Amino acid sequence: MSRLARFTAVPLLALVATLALIAPSASAQASRYEAEDAACEGTVDSNYAGFSGRGFCNTPNRVGARMEFTVHAETAGTLTLGVKYANGSTAARPADLSVNGALVRSAVAFEPIGAWSSWAVENLTVPVRAGANTVRLTAATAGGLANIDYLDTARAGDSALPPNLQWNSSGPLVFPKSDATHNIVSVKDPSVVYHNGRYHVFVSVVSANQGYSLAYLSFTDWSQAGSAPLRFLDTTAIGTGYKAAPQVFYFAPQQRWYLTYQIGDNVAYSTTANIADPASWSAPKPFYAGTPQIVLDNMGEGQWLDFWTICDSANCHMYSSDDNGNLYRAQTSLARFPNGFSEPVIAMHDPNHHWLFEGANVYRLAGENEYLLMVEAITAGGRIFRSWTSSNVSGPWTPLADTKENPFASRSNVTFDGTAWTNDISHGELIRGGVDQTLTVSPCDLRFLYQGKDPDVSAPYNLLPWRLGLLTQTNSPC
Ligand SMILES: [Ca+2]
Numbered sequence: 001m002s003r004l005a006r007f008t009a010v011p012l013l014a015l016v017a018t019l020a021l022i023a024p025s026a027s028a029q030a031s032r033y034e035a036e037d038a039a040c041e042g043t044v045d046s047n048y049a050g051f052s053g054r055g056f057c058n059t060p061n062r063v064g065a066r067m068e069f070t071v072h073a074e075t076a077g078t079l080t081l082g083v084k085y086a087n088g089s090t091a092a093r094p095a096d097l098s099v100n101g102a103l104v105r106s107a108v109a110f111e112p113i114g115a116w117s118s119w120a121v122e123n124l125t126v127p128v129r130a131g132a133n134t135v136r137l138t139a140a141t142a143g144g145l146a147n148i149d150y151l152d153t154a155r156a157g158d159s160a161l162p163p164n165l166q167w168n169s170s171g172p173l174v175f176p177k178s179d180a181t182h183n184i185v186s187v188k189d190p191s192v193v194y195h196n197g198r199y200h201v202f203v204s205v206v207s208a209n210q211g212y213s214l215a216y217l218s219f220t221d222w223s224q225a226g227s228a229p230l231r232f233l234d235t236t237a238i239g240t241g242y243k244a245a246p247q248v249f250y251f252a253p254q255q256r257w258y259l260t261y262q263i264g265d266n267v268a269y270s271t272t273a274n275i276a277d278p279a280s281w282s283a284p285k286p287f288y289a290g291t292p293q294i295v296l297d298n299m300g301e302g303q304w305l306d307f308w309t310i311c312d313s314a315n316c317h318m319y320s321s322d323d324n325g326n327l328y329r330a331q332t333s334l335a336r337f338p339n340g341f342s343e344p345v346i347a348m349h350d351p352n353h354h355w356l357f358e359g360a361n362v363y364r365l366a367g368e369n370e371y372l373l374m375v376e377a378i379t380a381g382g383r384i385f386r387s388w389t390s391s392n393v394s395g396p397w398t399p400l401a402d403t404k405e406n407p408f409a410s411r412s413n414v415t416f417d418g419t420a421w422t423n424d425i426s427h428g429e430l431i432r433g434g435v436d437q438t439l440t441v442s443p444c445d446l447r448f449l450y451q452g453k454d455p456d457v458s459a460p461y462n463l464l465p466w467r468l469g470l471l472t473q474t475n476s477p478c
C-alpha cells in the first residue's frame, strides 16, 4: 500500500499534524510524529518491514528532495529529535536539517544500514520556539533522503544530574578466586542489586584458558565483599560453555528474578524465585533465534554483546552493543516479556567505534521524568563512560557528560582512597534504589560498581587482571 503525499499539500498536512499532536498533556514524556502524517515529497510506502504506524516516507532520489514535520514545543529552548530511518543503499544519504527555515545542521549523514528493512535513529538536538515548529530534511545528494519512518522528540536540558560529575573510588573490593576446577584470572562485568539486607552481585569470570562463565557473590556490606566466596554458576542449570556480561533484575509482573547474559551469538535468560539461592536458576533460554540481520550487517569485526533490559509501564527495551560503534535497542511489551523482542534498531551510532564501544546501561532517575544512558568508550588514557539523558526510555538521547574533557566517569574525574589502582573505569552498574525491571536509581545517591585493573600489566584482553571497585559521587546536588 502506498499513498501519494505531495509536498505542495504542506499547509493542510501541517495543520493536520499540528492539531493531532497538540493533544499530549504537559506531562507527556515524548511525542512521536509519523512520517506518513507529515509532509512527504514522494510516496508513503509500506513495502519493507520494521516501520511504525502505516508506513514511511520515500522521497524521489534527487538533490533537494525533502520532507517536513510540524513539531510542537511547550516552551522555547532545545529539543532532541530522533529521526528513524532506513538506508539499504551502499552510500550515506546526507540531509540538511533546518528548523523554522534556518539551517541547523548540514549533511546529517543517514549512513547505510545494510537493508531497507533495517532501521536506525539519528539523534539531533535543535533550537525550537514555543508552539509549532517546522523541521525540514532536504536531500544533499542525488540519492534523495533515506526512507523516514518517524521523528520522536524529547526535551533537552534540565537534567537532575549535575553537568560535571565528580567521583571518589574505593580500592579494589572484589578479586578473582579459584577452586579445584576453576582457575580464575579476573572478575568483571558486574550486575548488582541490594535485597533483604544483602548485596547480590553477578559477574563474568575469566579463567586462565580465556573461557568466560558466570559467578555470584553476596555480602551485607562492601567491607565484606573481598571475603565473600565466589559461587560458580557453571555448576548449576545455567551450565558450562561461554556465558558473560550478566544483568539481574526482579520482573515484578511475574514475581521472578531474571538473569540475562550473552552466550556467543545470542542473548539468553535464566529465572528464579529466590535470588539468594544460586543453585535455583533455570537453564538458559535464548531471546532470539540467532544474531539478527541488522547486527550481522553492522558489527564488522566486532561481536553482539552487553545486553541490558529496562522496562517502563508498557514496554521492555533491550539495549546492546557490537564493539563497532552501534548501540542497538529492541522492544517487547511488558505483557509479552521475555518473548516477542523486535528486530533491533540502531539507537545511536558513532563512526569511531572506540567512542561508542560497549557496556551500555540505562536507568530511570527516581522522582524525575528522566532516563540516563551510559556507554563505555576507549581512549588513549583508558576506558571511560559517556552519558546521555532522555525523557523517554527509548530516547532520543541528549548529551549529558559525553566528552573526554567532561565524561560521566573516567580517570580524570575520579579521586582515589590511597593508590590510584586503575586508569580504566570500565563495564559496571549503578547501585539501584530498588530491584525491579524499572532499574530506578536515586539521582542523589550515585554509586557505580565498575571493573578496573593494574595499568602496569600488559596481557591479551582476556587475561587482564580485572577487579571490582566502587565509585561514589562526591558532588551530589541534593
Ligand atoms: Ca527514494
Ligand SMILES: [Ca+2]
Residues within 6 Å of the ligand: 034, 035, 036, 051, 052, 053, 054, 055, 056, 148, 149, 150
Ligand atoms: Ca511511520
